[in-house]
């Protein structure tokens with residue numbers, strides 16, 4: 667009888683915005699035993715979810731989208747995305763099957779050069795194209811990088827997601843159980859919510875607004891017979907940036923709130939009332955006391 671080894675590792679999801687990273691993350695964790703938010707020192711990087719199965723544990727890291735930095739603040743974001751690449755065991759590089767290879771993808775492949783982790787090319791949204799189109803797409807990618815695997819999936823419908831996990835297991839090294847197998851939400855619930863809101867701000871504002879946005883959850887209340895009430899503050903650097911987040915007639919903020927609420931509801935599996943407030947806090951990134959309060963500093 668052979669000795670059963672425990673396998674574990676960290677899997678980072680990367681790719682341009684909107685390719686379906688968060689959808690895949692949720693699809694994988696639907697089969698989950700537990701999910702949790704990131705540790706305080708990395709809350710601005712990513713969200714972690716734990717996938718447990720007999721004999722293995724994979725910790726998935728969902729990163730904000732990667733795109734070519736246009737200004738300094740983008741660069742900071744890119745650095746944190748790159749940090750989550752370093753030290754992970756496997757990289758899931760997601761692309762949108764309906765998009766042809768372009769500059770954005772070339773940029774990411776360039777970032778992947780020299781990474782030690784095995785890189786999976788995950789072609790997402792295959793529900794939107796036929797087999798012939800898929801083959802052409804695979805052809806256009808396969809020689810651009812030494813991919814460990816190329817796996818087409820539909821994160822939205824769940825198609826091939828289990829297969830992806832089965833393939834992944836082969837690449838997980840022998841390793842410890844990093845988290846208890848029954849890990850549930852703990853005090854980091856609020857960090858998770860803040861991160862989900864912040865992610866939607868990045869989505870909605872793209873290049874217009876700097877990544878100098880911080881989100882803190884200020885209240886969470888279960889009100890009998892009502893939705894779970896969550897209040898969060900969105901902090902920006904300057905008074906003038908408030909208007910960008912709020913948008914014309916509050917349109918942008920509504921859009922951010924709605925998208926964030928949907929993401930939070932997916933994870934918490936209950937109806938949410940999300941109350942977002944936008945505040946300016948001049949130069950908050952240089953305010954050590956604030957940063958510490960918001961759990962944005964390393965230990």
Ligand code: GDP
Pocket residue numbers: 681682683684685686687688689690731790791792793794819820821822823
């Ligand atoms: P992210 O920015 O990479 O995290 O992308 P999201 O997960 O937020 O997804 C962006 C959009 O693509 C959403 O509207 C998703 O519903 C949609 N999407 C994600 N996966 C699929 C898929 O497999 N098929 C289709 N048709 N749409 C998808």
Ligand code: MG
Pocket residue numbers: 687688689729730731865
């Ligand atoms: Mg996402």
